[in-house]
Amino acid sequence: MNRNILYRIYSCVFVGICLVPSVLMPFLKSDTTTEKRKLSEVPEIKTEDGKLNFSFFSEFETYFSEHFAFRQKLVTMDGYVKSGLFGTSPDDDVITGKNGWLYYGETLNDFLNIETLSERGINNIKNNLEIINDYCNENNVKFIFTIAPNKNSVYPEFMPDRYIPADDTGNYERLAESFGENFPFCDMKEVILNTDSNIPLYHRKDTHWNNLGAYTGHIALMNMAGKESCPSGNWTILNDRKGDLAEMIYPAGKADDTQVYSDYEYKYRYSGRFRALDDMSIKTSCEGKTGNLLMFRDSYGEAILPFMAECFGTAEFSRIVPYRLDNIGGENADTLIIEIVERNLPDLQKYAPLMPAPVVKSLDIKNLTVCPDITINQRESGNYIHIFGELSDDFFTSDSAGIFVTVNGVTYKAFNAFEDDLLLRSGETSDNGFSLYIPAESGVNTENITVISINENGIAVSSQ
Numbered sequence: 001m002n003r004n005i006l007y008r009i010y011s012c013v014f015v016g017i018c019l020v021p022s023v024l025m026p027f028l029k030s031d032t033t034t035e036k037r038k039l040s041e042v043p044e045i046k047t048e049d050g051k052l053n054f055s056f057f058s059e060f061e062t063y064f065s066e067h068f069a070f071r072q073k074l075v076t077m078d079g080y081v082k083s084g085l086f087g088t089s090p091d092d093d094v095i096t097g098k099n100g101w102l103y104y105g106e107t108l109n110d111f112l113n114i115e116t117l118s119e120r121g122i123n124n125i126k127n128n129l130e131i132i133n134d135y136c137n138e139n140n141v142k143f144i145f146t147i148a149p150n151k152n153s154v155y156p157e158f159m160p161d162r163y164i165p166a167d168d169t170g171n172y173e174r175l176a177e178s179f180g181e182n183f184p185f186c187d188m189k190e191v192i193l194n195t196d197s198n199i200p201l202y203h204r205k206d207t208h209w210n211n212l213g214a215y216t217g218h219i220a221l222m223n224m225a226g227k228e229s230c231p232s233g234n235w236t237i238l239n240d241r242k243g244d245l246a247e248m249i250y251p252a253g254k255a256d257d258t259q260v261y262s263d264y265e266y267k268y269r270y271s272g273r274f275r276a277l278d279d280m281s282i283k284t285s286c287e288g289k290t291g292n293l294l295m296f297r298d299s300y301g302e303a304i305l306p307f308m309a310e311c312f313g314t315a316e317f318s319r320i321v322p323y324r325l326d327n328i329g330g331e332n333a334d335t336l337i338i339e340i341v342e343r344n345l346p347d348l349q350k351y352a353p354l355m356p357a358p359v360v361k362s363l364d365i366k367n368l369t370v371c372p373d374i375t376i377n378q379r380e381s382g383n384y385i386h387i388f389g390e391l392s393d394d395f396f397t398s399d400s401a402g403i404f405v406t407v408n409g410v411t412y413k414a415f416n417a418f419e420d421d422l423l424l425r426s427g428e429t430s431d432n433g434f435s436l437y438i439p440a441e442s443g444v445n446t447e448n449i450t451v452i453s454i455n456e457n458g459i460a461v462s463s464q
Helices: 003-023 056-067 071-085 105-112 119-138 171-178 188-193 211-225 244-249 301-309 342-349
Strands: 094-096 102-104 142-148 235-241 257-262 269-271 281-285 292-296 314-318 335-341 367-370 374-381 384-391 402-407 410-413 433-439 449-454 459-462
Touching (some): 105 342, 142 342, 211 301, 292 301, 384 402
Parallel strands (some): 292 314
Antiparallel strands (some): 094 102, 374 384
């Protein structure tokens, strides 16, 4: 056969194979249930106001890349080839480890102990949590703070050998060491690491702990709360879980990760509308149990929720930020638990909780200077006036300086919190932020607000 004819046949076959995903795209829709995000829609040629959409071609390119036929199967094949042959991941958000273990890419800095919080950042978080603890004590509420460890903090042995942690201390350990002996911190990393279990407490192909890991954390929290923990029942292991990390690089792969199930029959019931465990707010009740729990949690709270709900008369599990704390105490919550995953610790110096700022009777000032370099904003927020802003570096004479705001002759202690969204600097970080809520009847205006930063030696810097 003529060589030119062979070339033409080969070219036609090659082009035909390349066209298959495009030609079949209208008939074979992508399975969006395997995606952890909303896929793009078909772009319009014109915008809503009737003008030409000059972004049409770039938007169509994105749409096509997310919807072409056999997408999940091809992405899965690419994932298996890269992870199996080269030990790499096709997605920057997923780290391919040893023995089939997958890790979340955003935990890498914590694992390597790089780009850690500054000393001021650690002290900011400590200050914010101490304000919450004092507020709970004033309202006879039991407060517990805990950090869910990153998976590679608990199982570092399955991380790729190319990742070598720096000889430094991570955010988790630095924050834990900053707490005094009396601070109600449940060291979940120590709890998990000291648990003798033949079954891993985290999923191999998921970001989170499994049900047994969550139950281990539940026992530790109940011990701190002084309450009896939920019975464990008998545990069964099934290979029926896909895993959120596996879905990202093996979207068409089978569910072969393990989950641990208890045969304990729960008695708690959901109150009001319940859709799924990732709802922003979930309320439960359990007949015959006492106490009212308010737990602010993230995705790690999903597996622990049933155990916690079983131990309180009423419970609310919230993912709402900022934390709403102004309704604790009395007939409301008598136990407050804040759980946050290790990788998100920096968020604790963002978004001041919604609660009345503590009033300070006097300030111990030994030396005072004035610095007008400050940003102050205010806005109405329900029954409160929200005051927030940012100080210049000149306000901080040490890493442990506290921030106080005086309004109409009344002095309040502020959270060391940087409100990035409200300051129109979304995604930015700063160690110099301040934020607080005061009663709306205070009649605030920016002309009678004074902000003072005071370090541990009484050296103060004032805005006026």
